[in-house]
Amino acid sequence: MVGETTALSGLKRRGFLAGAGAVAAGLGTTHDAHAATAQLAGPLVRRDVWSLSAPWNAYTEAYARAVRLMQQRDPRDPTSWAFQAAIHGTFSSPEDPTWNQCQHQSWHFFPWHRVYLYYFERIVRAAVAQIGGPSDWALPYWNWDRPFPSNTLPQAFRVPQLPDGSENPLYLPLRRTDAMMAGFQFTTRQTSTVKAMRTTQFATPDGRRSFGGGMQPVAQFAGALGAMEKQPHNVIHVQIGSRARPNCTGGWMGVIKCAANDPVFFLHHANVDRLWDVWLAQGGGRANPTDTAWLNQPFTMYDENGQPVTLRSRDVVDTAGQLGVVYG
Known part of the structure; x- marks a missing residue:
């Protein structure tokens, strides 16, 4: 592993620093391709947070209260906040086989994070x-790539209390930059997706001129960065939590x-994830990979x-048809 803190500084040029970790296997898992549509009669609508009343509305307040509930669970519980965060990355040891398995710098970046979001959302x-x-x-x-106020940290993450006066678990002033907590506005240069959207290939062997990354085997850091992961994904991460310190004692979003x-x-x-669908909808030859190495790659998570x-x-190539999720 390169770098004890695995910090994300300088990501616009380099992407995430290399780290250890692999996708878990042999866990006695079940295949769950149609679980979401079986749960609900219609699709779930993921809403733009800035289209909702700020700071509090039924959806942001419910998220805050659910986060608090998950934080109170035993960290060994796969539905706990600590366990879910560790699936993406953690310094904790001994490791569970499903921890530190996030996929970066390869064509697995988009599908892995889609699966991760899907089961996190169910939990x-x-x-x-x-x-x-x-x-x-x-x-x-x-959607940070819109004019003010959308280009600022959503207000529910900047107020210390919930409507009833209790502590807000979304409020983390010590884990984010002072500027973001004070309402810093991202510049269009930081949030622009233009370069990524101009690409017409999802993947290339080395990731160059690709939307989704290089055609590499599964690895937490495969070294073949795609355009969207580089800009604006990585840039946003660093801007929110760039005060990186060892073992998650500083900013969080800037440390993998x-x-x-x-x-x-x-x-x-x-x-x-929404921008993946936007990229495909442009047409012009844009399409997901048809290689079996990509299509058949499994990712293991935990359900609710x-x-x-x-x-x-x-x-997971069709969010509405396969996962029962649409973006509003």
Whole structure:
């Protein structure tokens, strides 16, 4: 592993620093390609967080309360906040086989994060139901590539209290930059997706001139960065939490093994996931890979019951038809 802190500084040029970790195998998992559509009669709508009342509305308040509930669970529980964050990255040891398995710098970046978001969302939705939240709750997304106020940290992540006066678990001033907490506005240069959207190939052997990354085997850091991961994905990560220190004692979003501890991580990645669909919708020869090495690659997560489940890339190419999720 390169770098003890695995910091994300300088990501616009280099991407995430290399790290250890691999996709778990042999966990006795079940294949779960149609679980979402079996749960609901219609698709779940992921809403733009800035289209909702700020700071609080039924969906952001339910998210905050569900986060708090998950944070109270035993860290060994796969549905706990600590365990879910560790799937993406952690300094904790001994490691669970499913920890530190995030895929970066390769064509697995998009499908792995889509599977991760999907099961995370199911776990949160179960917690929302437990606390009596909206039955149609879905993970909001943060479209930072729009004018003010969308280009600022959503207000629910900047206020210290929930409507009832209790502590807000989304408020993390010590884990984000002072500027972001004060309402810093991303510049269009930081948030622009123009270069990534101009690419017409999802993957290339070395990742150059690709939307999604290089045609590399699964690895937490494969060294073949795609255009969208480089800009704006990485840039946003660094801007939010660049005060990197060892073992998650500083900013979280700027450190790969800490990033998913921050609840805003998931709204950021929901937007990145949405942009995959936007890229495809442009046409002009844009398409997902047809290689079996990509289509059949399995990724193992845990569902809302704490059971291991596996989806392949081919199972998540259609968010509405296969996962029962649409972006509003």
